[in-house]
Amino acid sequence: xxxxxxxxxxxxxxxxxxxxxxxxxxxxxxxxxxxxxxxxxxxxxxxxxxxxxxxxxxxxxxxxxxxxxxxxxxxxxxxxxxxxxxxxxxxxxxxxxxxxxxxxxxxxxxxxxxxxxxxxxxxxxxxxxxxxxxxxxxxxxxxxxxxxxxxxxxxxxxxxxxxxxxxxxxxxxxxxxxxxxxxxxxxxxxxxxxxxxxxxxxxxxxxxxxxxxxxxxxxxxxxxxxxxxxxxxxxxxxxxxxxxxxxxxxxxxxxxxxxxxxxxxxxxxxxxxxxxxxxxxxxxxxxxxxxxxxxxxxxxxxxxxxxxxxxxxxxxxxxxxxxxxxxxxx
Amino acid sequence: xxxxxxxxxxxxxxxxxxxxxxxxxxxxxxxxxxxxxxxxxxxxxxxxxxxxxxxxxxxxxxxxxxxxxxxxxxxxxxxxxxxxxxxxxxxxxxxxxxxxxxxxxxxxxxxxxxxxxxxxxxxxxxxxxxxxxxxxxxxxxxxxxxxxxxxxxxxxxxxxxxxxxxxxxxxxxxxxxxxxxxxxxxxxxxxxxxxxxxxxxxxxxxxxxxxxxxxxxxxxxxxxxxxxxxxxxxxxxxxxxxxxxxxxxxxxxxxxxxxxxxxxxxxxxxxxxxxxxxxxxxxxxxxxxxxxxxxxxxxxxxxxxxxxxxxxxxxxxxxxxxxxxxxxxxxxxxxxxxxxxxxxxxxxxxxxxxxxxxxxxxxxxxxxxxxxxxxxxxxxxxxxxxxxxxxxxxxxxxxxxxxxxxx
Numbered sequence: 001x002x003x004x005x006x007x008x009x010x011x012x013x014x015x016x017x018x019x020x021x022x023x024x025x026x027x028x029x030x031x032x033x034x035x036x037x038x039x040x041x042x043x044x045x046x047x048x049x050x051x052x053x054x055x056x057x058x059x060x061x062x063x064x065x066x067x068x069x070x071x072x073x074x075x076x077x078x079x080x081x082x083x084x085x086x087x088x089x090x091x092x093x094x095x096x097x098x099x100x101x102x103x104x105x106x107x108x109x110x111x112x113x114x115x116x117x118x119x120x121x122x123x124x125x126x127x128x129x130x131x132x133x134x135x136x137x138x139x140x141x142x143x144x145x146x147x148x149x150x151x152x153x154x155x156x157x158x159x160x161x162x163x164x165x166x167x168x169x170x171x172x173x174x175x176x177x178x179x180x181x182x183x184x185x186x187x188x189x190x191x192x193x194x195x196x197x198x199x200x201x202x203x204x205x206x207x208x209x210x211x212x213x214x215x216x217x218x219x220x221x222x223x224x225x226x227x228x229x230x231x232x233x234x235x236x237x238x239x240x241x242x243x244x245x246x247x248x249x250x251x252x253x254x255x256x257x258x259x260x261x262x263x264x265x266x267x268x269x270x271x272x273x274x275x276x277x278x279x280x281x282x283x284x285x286x287x288x289x290x291x292x293x294x295x296x297x298x299x300x301x302x303x304x305x306x307x308x309x310x311x312x313x314x315x316x317x318x319x320x321x322x323x324x325x326x327x328x329x330x
Numbered sequence: 331x332x333x334x335x336x337x338x339x340x341x342x343x344x345x346x347x348x349x350x351x352x353x354x355x356x357x358x359x360x361x362x363x364x365x366x367x368x369x370x371x372x373x374x375x376x377x378x379x380x381x382x383x384x385x386x387x388x389x390x391x392x393x394x395x396x397x398x399x400x401x402x403x404x405x406x407x408x409x410x411x412x413x414x415x416x417x418x419x420x421x422x423x424x425x426x427x428x429x430x431x432x433x434x435x436x437x438x439x440x441x442x443x444x445x446x447x448x449x450x451x452x453x454x455x456x457x458x459x460x461x462x463x464x465x466x467x468x469x470x471x472x473x474x475x476x477x478x479x480x481x482x483x484x485x486x487x488x489x490x491x492x493x494x495x496x497x498x499x500x501x502x503x504x505x506x507x508x509x510x511x512x513x514x515x516x517x518x519x520x521x522x523x524x525x526x527x528x529x530x531x532x533x534x535x536x537x538x539x540x541x542x543x544x545x546x547x548x549x550x551x552x553x554x555x556x557x558x559x560x561x562x563x564x565x566x567x568x569x570x571x572x573x574x575x576x577x578x579x580x581x582x583x584x585x586x587x588x589x590x591x592x593x594x595x596x597x598x599x600x601x602x603x604x605x606x607x608x609x610x611x612x613x614x615x616x617x618x619x620x621x622x623x624x625x626x627x628x629x630x631x632x633x634x635x636x637x638x639x640x641x642x643x644x645x646x647x648x649x650x651x652x653x654x655x656x657x658x659x660x661x662x663x664x665x666x667x668x669x670x671x672x673x674x675x676x677x678x679x680x681x682x683x684x685x686x687x688x689x690x691x692x693x694x695x696x697x698x699x700x701x702x703x704x705x706x707x708x709x710x711x712x713x714x715x716x717x718x719x720x721x722x723x724x725x726x727x728x729x730x731x732x733x734x735x736x737x
Contacts (some may be wrong), residue, residue, distance in 0.1 A: 037486065071519035080518035087485060087522070088514070095509055098475040102482020109488060113464055114435055139475035146470070300520035303578035307557045309606050309653025312660040312692050316606070317653075 001279050002045065002062065006229050010287070011062045015076045016043040020192075020224035023249035024156050025050045027197030028124055031205055037085040037123040039100035042077035043156075044089045047126060052084040059282035065289035072292045073300065093127065094134035097153070100125035101140045104151035104214075111211075122208045123151045130161030132175045138182075141216065145183040148213035152204045153179075155218045156191065162227040163235045179216030191219030192247040195256070224248075298324050414597045420590040422564035423453045426571035427491065429600070431461055434489060437575055440467045440480050441493030450495050451531055451590050477503035477528065481510045484526040489575060497532030497584065498544040511580045512555035527574045529583035533624055533674055534722050536588070540710035543718075547584055548680040551652050558651040559605055560584040560623045564594040566649060569603025577605060584651070586624045608655035614644035616736055618662040620685060621672040622648045625723060629672050632728035641732060651681050659685075660693055667698040668735050672723055677705040702731050 006015050018025065021043075029038060029050035040047040048058050053069050061068025062076055070080050070089075078089040087103055090096040100123045107121040131137055132155060144151050155175050159166045167173050179186025185207075189200045197219060204215040222244035226233035257263050302308065305318035317323055417425065431437045439454055445468035448455035458466040469476040473494065480490040494500040500507065507528065514522055534543040547558055557579050561567035567585070574581035603609075611626065612633060621629045626647050633643050644662050648654065663669055669689060673682040682703040689701055704723045711721055 039482075069519070070517060070521070073519050074517040078517040080514075080521050082518070082521040087482065088518070090509075092505065092509060095478070095505060098478020098506060099482035099485065099510060101475065102479040102484070103486045104482075105479055106483045106486040106488050109438065109464060109483070113438075113462065135472075136475050136478065139470070139472035140479075142470055143472065143475060143479065300516045301555050302557075303515050303520075303523040303525070306606055307555075307577075307579045307653065309650070310655050310657045312656045314657040 001283065003225070003229055005059075005062070005283065011064065011076070013075060013077075014042065014228050014230065015062070016228045017225045018043050018046040018223070020244065020248065021156055021158060021221045022046060023194035023197050023253075024126070024154065024191045024219045024221055027194045028126075028152070028154055028201040028205075031198065031201050032122065032124070035085060035121050037087050037100070037103040037121065038126070039087045039096040039103065039123065040079075040089060040126045041093060041096060041128065041131070042089070042091050043128075044079045044086075045076070048079040048081065048084075048086055048089075051081065051086045053079065053081045053086060055278050055282040056285040057081075059279075059286040060289050063286040063289070064291070065286055066292040066296065067285070067289040071296065071300070073296075093131040094136035097125050097127060097131070097136050097140045100151060101144055101149060104144065104149035104208075105147070107150050108147065108211075120150065120209045120211070122205050123149075124154055124205075125151060126154045126156060128161060129155060129157040129159065129166040129175065130164065130169065131155075132178070133170055138178075141178070141182040141184070141214070144214040148211060150208040150211065151214045152201075152208055153214060153216045155216070156221050157218055158221050158223045159240075160223070160227070160236060162231065165235075174218075176216060176218035184214045184216055186216045186218065188218050188220070191221030192244065192249050192252065194249055194253055222247075295324050414595045416593055416595050417564050417568075418590070419561075419564045419567050419585075419592045419594075420451055420453050422568040422594075422596060423561075423571050423585070424455060424457070426568035427454065427575075428457060428460070430572055430575040431457070431465070434575075436487065437489045437491065438465045438467065438483070439491045439493065440469055440476055442469055442471055442495050444468060444493050449493065451585075451587075453585075453590075454493070473499050473502040474506055478506040478510060480526050480528075481506055481514070481524055484524045484580075485514065485522045489525045489527075491527045491529065491575060494528065494530030496542050496544075496587075497530045497546045498541055500528065500530060500546060501544070501549070503528075504549070507550065507556070507582075508553050512553040516555060523578050524580045525575075525578050526580045527571075527577075527583060528580070529571070529574075529585060531585045531587040531590070533584075533586040533588065534706070534711050534718065537713055537715055537718060538587070538711075539713050543711035545675045545680070545706070547651050548675045548683075550582055551681065551684060556580045556582055556652070557605055558582045558584065559649055560586075560651055562586070562589060562623050562626045562647055562649070564592060565596045566603050566609060566647075568596060569601055570605065570649070572600075573602040573605045576602065581605065584623065588624055589627075603649070606650050606653060606655060608658040609647040609649050610644075610658065611647050612643070612645040614642040614666070616642045616666060617644065617668040617670055617732055618659070618666045619643050619645045619670045619672060619728070619732070620648050620659060621645065622651065622681070623674060625672045625674050628723060628725050629728055632725035632732070635725065635729050636732055639729075639733075641736060643732060648685070654685060654688055656688065656692055659689065663689060663693045664696045667696055669697065669701045670728070670731055670735055671701065671703040671705075672728055673703070673705050674722055675705055677703075677708045680705050699735055702735055704728065704731055 005011055025046045038047055038051050057069040061070055064072045066072050077091045080088050104123040110116045110119040176186035176188040187200050190196050204217055306316050308317040311317045443450055444454040445458035445466045477492050480492040483490050532545055559570050561570045574583050619629050629645055636643050644666055671682040671685055675681045682705050686701045686703050707721045709721055712718055
């Protein structure tokens with residue numbers, strides 16, 4: 001639907017779709033409490049939805065409307081939700097990992113310094129294979145293991161960083177092996193099977209909750225579409241794509257459910273229909289939502305708008321009513 | 331402070347359009363305005379009420395027209411409360427930090443060697459013993475990541491103070507400071523606040539070499555969403571540190587390597603300095619000299635010479651590097667009509683360059699001469715002492731510039 005809307009001109013810029021990787025997001029995030037935090041990358045629509053942000057809020061944000069989860073100011077790559085503890089949405093890779101480490105640090109701080117004994121919030125940091133060659137990744141693995149922070153580092157290894165194959169970019173392509181080098185367990189899991197991911201996620205999250213420290217989980221997964229909607233996706237071998245499309249996590253789960261008689265075909269069709277309705281409703285809502293007005297331009301630059309300073313007339317600029325309307329001069 | 335002037339309403343008395351012969355009526359007018367100030371109740375936000383009282387108390391002091399603060403002396407603040415205590419600048423920073431950590435358990439410190447070592451400039455001395463290793467966190471040498479960690483902690487409810495052992499090291503944290511620190515409040519639509527303080531010593535020291543002598547204020551000034559302040563005396567160091575920690579905005583506090591051992595008598599009471607305001611160091615009539623951090627002392631030294639030569643410079647320590655306090659600066663320009671900016675930043679794209687543009691934009695009609703900006707040479711700071719001396723602005727150059735300007 002996002003792609004359709006993009007090609008119809010409802011959204012612009014960079015949009016990164018998550019098709020094919022859904023098992024990782026669902027497997028991990030559905031085990032979290034509301035107070036646990038999730039940090040993601042630009043490929044964050046599904047992480048936002050899994051964490052509990054409403055489809056309407058996400059779609060509006062993609063359309064750049066003021067009813068979006070970030071008031072239209074973030075966009076596809078910067079989904080934030082304070083209510084659901086989604087800490088972003090970062091455009092530069094690796095940038096979110098230190099932020100996730102900070103959230104985990106807060107959890108430990110609250111338990112040990114502020115003496116909130118029941119604070120066992122866990123943070124999940126999602127990132128890709130390309131990020132695993134970045135300095136911030138290694139620096140944070142070190143700090144998390146050093147201070148036993150309640151964090152799980154989830155690598156969504158889809159083998160491709162835009163057009164750079166993971167094997168061409170990494171000296172040792174087995175990322176999970178880099179965990180033990182820093183003193184934390186490194187687990188490898190089939191990221192196309194949601195139940196396997198969920199099992200591994202359970203151990204990792206429980207370990208973090210108990211205060212035993214971080215875990216590095218590498219999920220073998222694949223994105224069915226290009227890196228972004230602007231990516232022609234010519235470099236990837238069609239045979240490789242076919243191989244992974246056959247392992248589509250949603251179809252696989254459907255098959256599993258039907259084979260094990262957990263639900264009937266009719267039930268699943270009803271679920272499909274419901275999802276379609278939610279999506280249609282979200283698109284309609286986003287379409288009808290208003291664009292942000294001019295007055296919103298300068299509203300959230302500072303938490304304390306005195307930061308805009310004192311103007312030549314001696315008053316704080318933010319006291320000028322024309323200020324956030326953007327008609328005053330900054 | 332801004333609201334006070336609003337309440338006074340007699341703004342014209344403070345900024346006469348004609349500066350000649352203003353000396354006679356300027357002083358008494360200001361004094362009477364100050365007297366009126368005492369009665370005004372500041373209706374402003376948060377803790378500003380308390381601080382207003384103290385800094386107003388300072389301004390009520392008789393204006394000392396030929397007081398020139400030397401390096402060991404303080405500004406007018408030294409006579410503020412006779413019962414105050416003498417303190418060195420790094421101790422003032424430490425006092426401010428400790429008081430804020432006592433006051434709010436969410437305030438924590440992160441940086442290299444801030445804990446057991448006490449800070450490479452002793453600003454965090456004794457804090458780890460008092461507050462524990464988690465509250466005063468010794469980090470590994472990973473500026474980008476621990477600054478990012480500070481930002482993540484700030485987003486989730488803590489109030490971290492991140493120390494760069496030398497401001498130059500924060501270049502490694504530029505990614506986090508630019509992308510996350512300044513931007514996340516906005517891109518999250520106002521959902522997350524980042525009440526972080528990033529501080530560290532910068533500036534040209536004594537033959538520290540090029541990489542340890544950087545002035546990062548010019549690199550950070552374009553980042554939207556952050557505030558930058560520079561401290562220069564023990565009084566404003568403690569005040570700005572406390573204000574920065576209490577502020578909901580991300581604040582970068584610039585200290586200077588050579589100013590840590592300045593001694594001054596500061597009040598015993600709790601006080602903070604307004605983050606957005608400039609400080610009037612020495613009122614005058616002939617020329618406005620705008621400066622900050624270490625250059626304030628070079629300017630005051632030059633002022634001594636200038637006074638002997640018959641000039642009357644007005645010296646303002648701008649303190650707030652972003653945003654500029656255009657009110658104090660503007661009033662001064664309207665009075666003297668001549669501006670000299672003395673800074674330690676590089677010539678190209680420095681704070682002085684921005685300030686020149688801002689003054690030209692806002693107060694062009696009041697200027698009698700083009701703004702002169704004295705900055706450091708556009709050169710990586712050399713090691714040799716003589717060369718290093720010529721990189722930064724020296725008092726003699728300031729004197730010459732004023733003489734030129736006032737011709």
